[in-house]
Amino acid sequence: TQLLEQSPQFLSIQEGENLTVYCNSSSVFSSLQWYRQEPGEGPVLLVTVVTGGEVKKLKRLTFQFGDARKDSSLHITAAQPGDTGLYLCAGEGGNNRLAFGKGNQVVVIP
Amino acid sequence: GAGVSQSPSNKVTEKGKDVELRCDPISGHTALYWYRQSLGQGLEFLIYFQGNSAPDKSGLPSDRFSAERTGGSVSTLTIQRTQQEDSAVYLCASSPVYGYTFGSGTRLTVV
Numbered sequence: 001t002q003l004l005e006q007s008p009q010f011l012s013i014q015e016g017e018n019l020t021v022y023c024n025s026s027s028v029f030s031s032l033q034w035y036r037q038e039p040g041e042g043p044v045l046l047v048t049v050v051t052g053g054e055v056k057k058l059k060r061l062t063f064q065f066g067d068a069r070k071d072s073s074l075h076i077t078a079a080q081p082g083d084t085g086l087y088l089c090a091g092e093g094g095n096n097r098l099a100f101g102k103g104n105q106v107v108v109i110p
Numbered sequence: 111g112a113g114v115s116q117s118p119s120n121k122v123t124e125k126g127k128d129v130e131l132r133c134d135p136i137s138g139h140t141a142l143y144w145y146r147q148s149l150g151q152g153l154e155f156l157i158y159f160q161g162n163s164a165p166d167k168s169g170l171p172s173d174r175f176s177a178e179r180t181g182g183s184v185s186t187l188t189i190q191r192t193q194q195e196d197s198a199v200y201l202c203a204s205s206p207v208y209g210y211t212f213g214s215g216t217r218l219t220v221v
Contacts, residue, residue, distance in 0.1 A: 004152075033209060042114070042201050042212030043153075050208075088153070096166060097143065098210065100153040 003027070004089055004101035012107040016078055021104035023089030024071040030092050032065055032072050037086040037103070079108045112136075116202050116213035123192055123220055131187040131216045135204030142185050143210065144177060148198040156200075159185060192220045 004025045013019050023032070031050045035043035047056050049065035049072065056063045060083075062075040076083055086105050090098040115134040123129050135142050144156040155169040159179045170176070174192075179185040189196055197220045203210035 031208060035210075035212075040214065042203070042214050043210075045209045045211070048208045090153075096141075096160070097155050097158050097169075099155070100145075102150070102152040 006101035010105045020075045033090045035088040114213035128190045133185045133202030139204035141205040143203045145201045146198045
């Protein structure tokens with residue numbers, strides 16, 4: 001079983017602050033994806049990282065894939081209320097399915 | 111359609127009844143996945159289809175759960191003799207290669 005641990009589980013910050021959330025595993029993944037989920041909706045894909053050490057930027061969001069392809073981080077700069085949501089990381093381990101973490105619940109207070 | 115469509119969006123059923131959940135994937139996506147999301151839990155893998163074949167059914171919780179896919183398109187997930195522990199949001203996703211596109215899910219409540 002490939003387990004992904006996400007931390008912190010819950011994070012509440014003021015608008016304009018920066019935040020970083022983490023996704024860690026003892027397993028190696030061929031790719032890792034980050035999704036954001038809002039209440040009543042399915043998760044929406046934000047980014048896929050494939051190469052160890054890879055850094056991808058999506059506007060104010062920066063995603064990093066660890067060198068060993070076992071962990072990842074998501075950094076949000078100058079958070080906005082629209083960034084509020086459940087951030088899920090998911091790893092593909094070669095068995096044609098994604099293993100998901102439990103998520104980082106982020107609340108940005110206006 | 112442009113996205114993955116799931117129906118019904120909400121379903122309340124009595125314990126012991128059978129339910130059928132439907133997923134319409136994005137046209138041309140050969141891979142289709144069913145996951146279950148319970149409160150405070152991550153997404154739990156149920157089953158994966160490649161075309162009409164299900165090479166991986168290992169996530170189905172019990173023999174009360176079954177799924178099929180026809181024409182490489184629509185999929186149905188059937189739960190027989192529902193139990194209260196089956197209450198969850200059932201999510202369907204389709205995929206070309208990388209990245210899943212999820213539907214909005216079916217919220218199943220067993221009373």
